[in-house]
Amino acid sequence: MTAVRIANFSGYLGDRYTAIDEAISGDPVDVLIGDYLAEVTLAALATGYRRDPERGYVEYFVDQIRPHLAAIARRGVKVVTNAGGFHPAALAEKLRKVAADEGVSLRIAHVEGDNVLSRLGEYADAGHRLENLDTSEPLASWGHEPLAANAYLGGWGIAAALAEGADIVVCGRVADASLVTGPAAWWHGWAIDDWDALAGAVTAGHVIECGSQAVGGNFSGFTRIPDMLVPGFPIAEVAADGSSVITKHAGHGGAVTVDTVTAQLVYEIQGPHYLNPDVTVHLDTVRLAVAGPDRVAVTGATGSPPPPTTKVAVFAAIGHTLVNTVYVTAPDVDAKVALLRAQITRDLPEGVELDITRLGTAATDPVTQWDATVALRVMVVAATPEPLAKLNLPARLGSLYLQSIPGFYHDGGAGLTGRSRPRIDYWPALLPMSAVAHRVVLDDGRALPIAPPPSAPVRPQPVHPEPAERPLPDRVRKAPLGAVAYARSGDKGGNSNVGVWVPDERAWPWLRQALSTAELRKLLPEAAELDIVRHEFPHLRAVHFVLRGMLGTGGSANLRADQVGKAVGEYLRAKHVPIPEELLDDVAH
Structure with a gap:
């Protein structure tokens, strides 16, 4: 079976408004996906929903897609988005009305069950503690009245909607990568326990979920990326075995390289085991290779059953x-x-x-x-x-x-x-997936329940020993770490993560030796007293750190100017460290 071509048109609420226009006029694709929900976005949408029960979704998405409804119907392109926010049913109904007004016949479904705010009391009565991912404290100890609580859903509801003939699937808080996993599982007819294939799709979804970031946006090496004025949006070609090729629309700005893809793989993760509602992905098995101009092959992802719990974002x-x-x-x-x-x-x-x-x-x-x-x-x-x-x-x-x-x-x-x-404030909670009423509502009113996949106990992240101290080479020179290394940082609740990697394979032994946890504490005084977790990704030539508590309890509540840690990686690259001169000699200045 041919690979399914899935194109992204949004990475967050506020991304480039014209992206759907660009995707429709770009290369042919099978599915368009739009991601609008950062962790705190739902809280903002919930405020609008409380003021007006007919709101709570991303309203400008309607205007974005309205001019293209006829083309979507004519070409048979599927659209999957989490623009439903706090009220996916209302957005689905709005789109049906708009399509009817435009004289376009489209089947529109929505996925629901993620909004669990009204069920928090029921969960407490049933003995669900909704314990904090970072502190293990129960939600009852928080002392604040939640205004939003949304469970992360997997991709099987999306797959079911597409299998029933939906042209547009509106979601609320599905896991970001589910926007890719659902269409890929539907297209290829995967079983619920095709773990390696699902892991590959989640990996592809993780790469393209943030829009232009996979095409050179927010990339340490942006000076080496051509045409960065308006970087394009990525496309994932997901094959039947879950492997993928990451590319972009021909003629659009930016570039897809091994390094722009690496940047996404190490972005906002907690370690080599990447937990998703559908599958646990083992990122340390992923390999990247150039497959042509603006084409990067992503292979080797392996998967195992997901944990029995899913994350609930409570605000x-x-x-x-x-x-x-x-x-x-x-x-x-x-x-x-x-x-x-x-x-x-x-x-x-x-x-x-x-x-x-x-x-x-x-x-x-x-x-x-x-x-x-x-x-x-x-x-x-x-x-x-x-x-x-x-x-x-x-x-x-x-x-x-x-x-x-x-x-x-x-x-x-x-x-x-x-x-x-x-x-x-943000409370990242855990809830058994069996307690979430994941379901799909079709345009004919039928509601299809989505059973949770088989699960397994959470496997702890692997422990990678710190590198042994070794003497520096004879010829070293102090220079910015960024002279030879790239980095990408972000947030996972109250934790900041930063991945550092080298494009030159000769530099990998030096990087893993140089970036120990002790050295990171010296380079980043702000993190000196924090609990730091360190992992290595040899296939990516990357060292990855989780800085626990650097962002307080979460990006929406801490007092930092860089609230969600987006600049931590570049700050680290600006630090001067002793670098072997042979590595610096080949660097273009």
Whole structure:
């Protein structure tokens, strides 16, 4: 059977609006997939749903797809998306109405069961603890009222909808890779226990789920990628055995290389065992190879039964937050920041927590005024908005111009804001898959229950010993790690992960030796006291770290400027380390 060609058109809520236009005008494909849901997105959609029960989905998706409904019907292309967000049934019904208005005949189904907010009490009564993935504490100990709770569903509901003739399948919180696994399983007729094939599809889904990232976006080596002005979106050609080729539409920007694919494989994982509701993927068996221009073969993925539990993303409002940025000008930056900190902190109202972060370093001999400038991010949080209103941060900052430091100002074009925003906390919970009412609702009203797959106890991540200390080669030179290595970082709840790899196979023995856990603690002082987990991926020439707790309890609630750890990898690449000169000699500067 021929491979199924699955093209991505969205990696997150807010991705390039014209991507569906580009995909429809691009190379022929069998399935279009759109991923809109980062972990915190559902919480935002839930707020809209509470205000208006007819909302709660990604509304602009309707306008994105409306002009192409006739072409989708004519070509027989399938569309699968999680734009249903908090209310997939409402989006499915909206699309049926739009299609009818356009005179287009399309069958539209939706997948539901992920929204378990109303069932939390029932789960507690049944003895389900919904324990936190990081702390193992029960949800009952959290002390906050959840506003959203969504279980991660697998791809079999999508496969069932397609098997019943659906043209468009609207989902809520399915696992990101399920957008690929479901169509691949339907196309190839896989059994629910075809573990290796499913593992290959999940791997392909993990690579293309984030849109342009597989084509050069957010890539450390972006300077080596042609036509990065508008990078295209990826396509996965998934074969019957689960192996795949990652490519892109011909003529679109960016490039697909072994390194752009590697970047996705090490992105937002917890180690070599990648847990998915349909299968446990063993990423340490995956191999990558060039299969032609802008074509990378992904082979060797092996799978085993998934765990008996699935993740539930629970969110709650825990307070309010307000941020302003002011600027400090050299010289004497340390002393100036110290005085500002003391003045801003003086007589804080009860219940207000203050966080002041200095961003950047002034040049020693600045060429321009901006080379002498350091930003100061002032963030205040409180359980309710009233203490923040009493604080009146804009007035507090504005009152310092004549009584504080020289060279102090704010951006006159942006102004200072006193409007606070809700602060949302995240609880990554575990729930038996058997407790989730996963089902497909077809356009004729029939509802098909989706049974959970066979499962197995969770296998612990492998333990990779730290490299033994060895003397450095005779000829070394201190240079940025990024001179010879790429990196990609992201978030998994309160943990930040970072994968570092080398494109030159000669550099792999040096990298795995140089990047020990102890060395990482030295390079990243922010992580020095954290629990750090280290793994190696020899086939990818990669070292991978999980920095537990670096992001607090999650990206939506911590006080970091880089809330979800997207810049940790580049920060690490900027660090100077002793590198063998033979590796640096071949680097193009």
